[in-house]
Amino acid sequence: MSLAARHLEANGIPTVIMACAKDIVEFAGVPRFLFSDFPLGNSAGKPKDVASQDLTLELALGLLESATGPRTTMQSPLRWKDDASWKLDFSNIEKMSPEEIARRRAEFDRQKEIAKGIRKGDKAAD
């Protein structure tokens, strides 16, 4: 998605990204970025919380208007929870047992095969 923002911007269309993965988006290098420090999947606000969704959009729109140069990141003031310990969990290998790691390895291989099948199907349809 960062690549798409860059491409649009380079071709004259101003962009703003709303996202939760700060390091990945900033590493790519994008013009404007509204960062919500929420679990991945909540780039546009909190579930069942219209006020947070409206605020998140408003902050992104504000960036479109106010950014004076590229790599402008703003962090939403909203907190997912008062307790930030949820941030310790995502893909944290240090918290997984050997059994859990083996299970995930098998699942990863299975999903890769499924995706390969779809790509082949798409090509055949071209």
Next chain:
Amino acid sequence: MDENKRDGLGFAAEYDRPIPYMQRIRDYYVTLGYGAPYRWANYAEVPFTKLTKPLSKSRVALITTAAPYQPDKGDQGPGAAYNAGAKFYKVYSGDTAVDHDLRISHIGYDRLHTTAEDSNTWFPLPAMRRAAAKGRIGEVAPRFHGAPTNRSHVTTIDVDCAELLARCRADNVDAAILVPS
């Protein structure tokens, strides 16, 4: 209790900072036995284009990584396990005048701490319509666009980005909001 809180400095907990996803994911796949780490895109130069007219007169596009719900493609949530079968590999577009059922089961979102129960958290079309109704933006562009989450940067740049630009130009948009999930 956090040591710094005892000191009265008001510091947040040490782990209370943006999750270092690249490090986590790299460590994860190395431990699973997939040696060659994913190479995330990074650029030294970043383009920048200013708005040419006020937002209240601008046509704003929405670009998403979410996928249309496909009943024949297995569990797509809320709360579904990762479902590569629901992925898509070509840019698609939808009419912003009608509602859409878009899902993110094909994406590695945080399945422990969120359940993908409310599409407004990844597809802010209703919020954009409210912004247009208030006059905050001129209008929502006639189509939104779906961007594939392809692991090949070459395909993303050569095919998908070019297609997204062509569709945004065809719709005469003045600005775009991009929402990865």
